[in-house]
Amino acid sequence: MKKTKSIVILILLLLITGVNVYIVLEYRQYALLAELEKTNAEIMRNIEYERQEMLIEAAHLFKGFFYEEALTRLNENPNLINDETRALEAEIHEEINNLVLYEGPIRHVFLHSLVLYPEFFFPGESPAPSGYSDYFAFQSEFKAILPQLLERGYVLYSIHDIVRLNENGVMERLDIYLPPDRMPLVLSKDDPTLHYGIGFANRFIIDEDGELATEVITPEGETIITHDGDVQLVLDQFVRENPEFSFRGVKGIIAATGYMGIFGYDLQTEESRRDAIAIVERMKENGWLFANHSYSHSRSVFWSPNTQVSDIERDTQLWREIMMPIVGETNIFISPHGFLLQGAKRDVIINNGFDIYLMVDFSQPLIIHDNLVIMGRIELGGISMMWFSNLLNRYFFDVESVIHPQRPRSTTWD
Numbered sequence: 001m002k003k004t005k006s007i008v009i010l011i012l013l014l015l016i017t018g019v020n021v022y023i024v025l026e027y028r029q030y031a032l033l034a035e036l037e038k039t040n041a042e043i044m045r046n047i048e049y050e051r052q053e054m055l056i057e058a059a060h061l062f063k064g065f066f067y068e069e070a071l072t073r074l075n076e077n078p079n080l081i082n083d084e085t086r087a088l089e090a091e092i093h094e095e096i097n098n099l100v101l102y103e104g105p106i107r108h109v110f111l112h113s114l115v116l117y118p119e120f121f122f123p124g125e126s127p128a129p130s131g132y133s134d135y136f137a138f139q140s141e142f143k144a145i146l147p148q149l150l151e152r153g154y155v156l157y158s159i160h161d162i163v164r165l166n167e168n169g170v171m172e173r174l175d176i177y178l179p180p181d182r183m184p185l186v187l188s189k190d191d192p193t194l195h196y197g198i199g200f201a202n203r204f205i206i207d208e209d210g211e212l213a214t215e216v217i218t219p220e221g222e223t224i225i226t227h228d229g230d231v232q233l234v235l236d237q238f239v240r241e242n243p244e245f246s247f248r249g250v251k252g253i254i255a256a257t258g259y260m261g262i263f264g265y266d267l268q269t270e271e272s273r274r275d276a277i278a279i280v281e282r283m284k285e286n287g288w289l290f291a292n293h294s295y296s297h298s299r300s301v302f303w304s305p306n307t308q309v310s311d312i313e314r315d316t317q318l319w320r321e322i323m324m325p326i327v328g329e330t331n332i333f334i335s336p337h338g339f340l341l342q343g344a345k346r347d348v349i350i351n352n353g354f355d356i357y358l359m360v361d362f363s364q365p366l367i368i369h370d371n372l373v374i375m376g377r378i379e380l381g382g383i384s385m386m387w388f389s390n391l392l393n394r395y396f397f398d399v400e401s402v403i404h405p406q407r408p409r410s411t412t413w414d
């Protein structure tokens, strides 16, 4: 009897243990499955995240005319390819297939530094200091002009992708292929000295995050750091947000002079030269080119009736000695005060290696000689907005819609 009882207890124990083991095993399996499902979901989420990130990057490259780069990005990881990525790829191929040779005129606009605080120059009804009104665009005006240029179909284009010496040493116009509704636009920025004083940016700096920034002194005398204190930064920001405004990251040409330093640095010491070079390097990375805008920027050196060939020779040598180590070699000359040198005086420029000559000419010619290209530019500033508004309205933007309320309507041109 006792033996039977023991057996029954043993069987019961075995049963209980068996059930327990079963339950534990079941549970483990369930947990494993759940874990697996969770991991799978996570992998899928990660893939989707990577795919979306890739699509954003590829679309940004595509909009900025980096077609090959966008296609490469879309096909880097086979696991990410799906209908969505294939649709973008098809869109890129369609745009490439529909590019057309651009044969129209090539326009060129330029600016000086931006007026940040117009209230400082134009308080109330008092007569305005003429230069500040005539030769400068205000920050708010430039910011309003850019979206209109984009809307009209302009794409910032490099002068180096428009004209180049061919293998025989003869200058020729290069083929420009763009979508049918787009037009190339060259932009330049003159006199980046930043020695205008209060109301303008004080100098360019590299901020704590390693970004290009502007140091600005407010009318109250406070020094602040901004990221839109001059043409370069406003344009960089605009292209980051609207990559379709720039052909492969191109921005513009900076016309450097020597007589008052560059970007707020006087270039008198090793340290200030190093600071200026750091700014130059960063701007080049951001798509800016540099040009010789003469060393002296002097009317008497370049344009007086007594100007000698040797004066221009000396000025050009000074630019080469002092500015070239800062801004690097360039084949672009932007004439000070915008005129076109003639004869032996022009030859000085050509013989010093400058085969792209940019001047100011509102009829916007592009003249291609064998050894020199001459291109006219239009300033975006007070004079053009006051006196050539029809031309600006016709080709670039609606002047009345961008003009700052504090811009004086009468200038010294009256």
Ligand SMILES: [Zn+2]
Residues within 6 Å of the ligand: 190, 191, 293, 297, 336, 337
């Ligand atoms: Zn100038």
